[in-house]
Amino acid sequence: MADVPMHINEKCDNSEKLENLIYIDKTPFTSVTEGKAEVLFPSSHDVFYNPVQEFNRDLSIAVLKQFAKNPPKAKSKKEVKNCSDDNNSGIRILEALSASGLRSIRFAKELPNLEKIVANDRNTQAFLSIQRNIKHNKVENIVEAANEDASVSKFQTKVFLPQ
Numbered sequence: 001m002a003d004v005p006m007h008i009n010e011k012c013d014n015s016e017k018l019e020n021l022i023y024i025d026k027t028p029f030t031s032v033t034e035g036k037a038e039v040l041f042p043s044s045h046d047v048f049y050n051p052v053q054e055f056n057r058d059l060s061i062a063v064l065k066q067f068a069k070n071p072p073k074a075k076s077k078k079e080v081k082n083c084s085d086d087n088n089s090g091i092r093i094l095e096a097l098s099a100s101g102l103r104s105i106r107f108a109k110e111l112p113n114l115e116k117i118v119a120n121d122r123n124t125q126a127f128l129s130i131q132r133n134i135k136h137n138k139v140e141n142i143v144e145a146a147n148e149d150a151s152v153s154k155f156q157t158k159v160f161l162p163q
Contacts, residue, residue: 024132032102033084035061036109039102046130047102057103058103061110064091091113096150097121101130101143108139120146120153 020031022040029040034054041049066093094117095104104119119130127147134143146153 021064024073033151034102035106037102037105037133037137039100039105040129040136041100042125046080047123047126051100059107060103061106066109067091068111070125088092092152093117095119098130099126101133101145104130104143105133105137105139108142115141117143118146118153119143120148120150126154 008157022031024040030043032039032041032049032051034057038103039049041047044144071091090113091111093104093107095101095107095117098104098119098121101119104117108119110147119134121127121130124147127145130145134140134142146156148156
């Protein structure tokens with residue numbers, strides 16, 4: 001039974017989880033549900049997914065939920081101005097090494113007070129996976145895919161704290 005693919009929400013008798021296989025334009029994708037996100041991974045395993053990191057992603061969401069409730073206060077108006085190019089009060093996030101976009105999509109579906117998330121990966125297959133998963137989860141209004149080197153993406157993305 002150890003060779004059975006795993007899915008995050010369905011449990012087998014032996015406590016293992018099953019994955020679903022989905023076809024898009026005759027191309028097989030493995031569907032994995034984690035939190036409120038359902039992401040599609042190419043069955044060719046071109047895009048990285050580590051199920052052991054689910055706890056880490058859960059913890060990131062818990063910490064950011066608390067952060068959104070009690071954001072740190074800027075010491076001066078100048079600090080706030082330097083972080084933001086407008087008066088939006090939502091949180092902006094850059095996930096510089098996004099792979100499938102799973103973490104960014106979970107953020108978009110599970111966190112309050114978000115303005116924008118940039119899910120970036122330099123790898124072309126990962127970038128295409130991010131785009132597909134953003135569309136599949138209907139979070140285009142919050143999550144944007146980028147295909148840059150992480151350091152370039154960092155300088156192109158304005159990230160700021162809520163005011």
